[in-house]
Amino acid sequence: MKVVILAGGKGTRLGLTDRPKPMVPVAGCPLLQRQVEAARDHGFTDFLFLTGHMAHVIEDHFGDGSAMGVTITHFREPEPLGTAGAVRAARHLLNEPFVVLYGDTLIDVDLAHMADLHRRSGAAGTIFAHPNDHPYDSDVLDVDEDGRVLRLMAKPHPEGILLPNLVSAALYVLSPEAIDHVPANRASDWAHDVFPAILSAGQRLQAYRSLEYVKDMGTPERLARGEADLASGRVARLSLRYPKPAIFLDRDGVLNVERNGIHDSASLELLPGAADAVRRINLAGIPAICVTNQPDVAKGMLTFERLRAVHAALDTQLAAGKAYLDDLLFCPHHPEMGWPGEVPALKVACACRKPEPGMLLDAAERHRLDLSASWLVGDRYADVAAAHAAGARAILVATGHDGNDSARYPDIKPDHVAPDLGAAVDYLLEVMV
Ligand SMILES: [Mg+2]
Ligand SMILES: [Zn+2]
Incomplete structure (x- = not known):
């Protein structure tokens, strides 16, 4: 060529x-x-x-x-x-x-x-x-x-x-x-x-x-x-020749206000300090990669097109703080049937819905990431479990769901806890850089 x-x-x-x-x-x-x-x-x-x-x-x-x-x-x-x-x-x-x-x-x-x-x-x-x-x-x-x-x-x-x-x-x-x-x-x-x-x-x-x-x-x-x-x-360091650590970010309850499903761009609201925290990750030269479960797509409550608009709103609000996500992966699936208007093709037990590690593994493959040196920040134990299943570590933050699914994950323990994303990034820039 x-x-x-x-x-x-x-x-x-x-x-x-x-x-x-x-x-x-x-x-x-x-x-x-x-x-x-x-x-x-x-x-x-x-x-x-x-x-x-x-x-x-x-x-x-x-x-x-x-x-x-x-x-x-x-x-x-x-x-x-x-x-x-x-x-x-x-x-x-x-x-x-x-x-x-x-x-x-x-x-x-x-x-x-x-x-x-x-x-x-x-x-x-x-x-x-x-x-x-x-x-x-x-x-x-x-x-x-x-x-x-x-x-x-x-x-x-x-x-x-x-x-x-x-x-x-x-x-x-x-x-x-x-x-x-x-x-x-x-x-x-x-x-x-x-x-x-x-x-x-x-x-x-x-x-x-x-x-x-x-x-x-x-x-x-x-x-x-x-x-x-x-x-x-x-x-x-950013080339594909070398494996590199990343910081994975859950979306709802970590970057933006948790609303139990965000279906339009106007409902997306960044949490205080979130843009600044992402900007500090960007300036440190560490990839910031969002991984988010969006089961409402499978449930027929959210189209791919609307989800694109929601993510454009996320990008726009981050950009106002000179911050950006290096990539964003989402899981549109959901395992259980029974929603009116659901999308049968997406009603599957997939490998990407957290606590499964599929999105982290995909991102690692795409960008040659070193998962063992990577961290995830999430507000649920399902996030922590996904990180551990991928061989990464995880911080549980007290925003959003504040770990309210702990009963379902008795054997899962976060590697660190922090009040919010800003505090989590303070910690990560100490241990990763
Ligand atoms: Mg969340
Ligand atoms: Zn999936």
């Missing part, structure tokens, strides 16, 4: 005068060289550089790539046509799925893993996606429970709307047919022009939700942060 790198940027905001943006040194090594090395480490050896501004600097530095053990084709854009137009101009060189990388991003991503998801989903395009602490000025994806993109919401977003916090991170795997949607003879952008056209045509776009590191280095501040993240090991 080819890796196409958009390498025509000027780097004005970085104050570059003698080289194009992708050649900016990051901790002493040109960013573009870091990208080639990162892709090569995952078995990619065939590169197409789409260049423009000061193309000769890139050509002189890399040549045909043989010094790095790869093959590099340089294609100078006849005129700047945007992120999508540039690829269209080179379409004669692209007849099978390819990776698109923006030349100003620092990445440590298992591209082979992402390409594999792309092949399996049959999508026209797969978009790397992750939450961040500023979704209001980011391009955001609204996805269903299978990761299929329903809508692409381009920045900026009006204040006050419900905004799922899943940001498109300028890294794609595309099939050649995606290029058919790029307009001829005018500048166009993947996120703003082409992906909406692909969705309008009824074709599939898939989100690749990952903890791995992808950040643009387009300003001096971001560049400094990227260099600090390399030096601290944060870039590598």
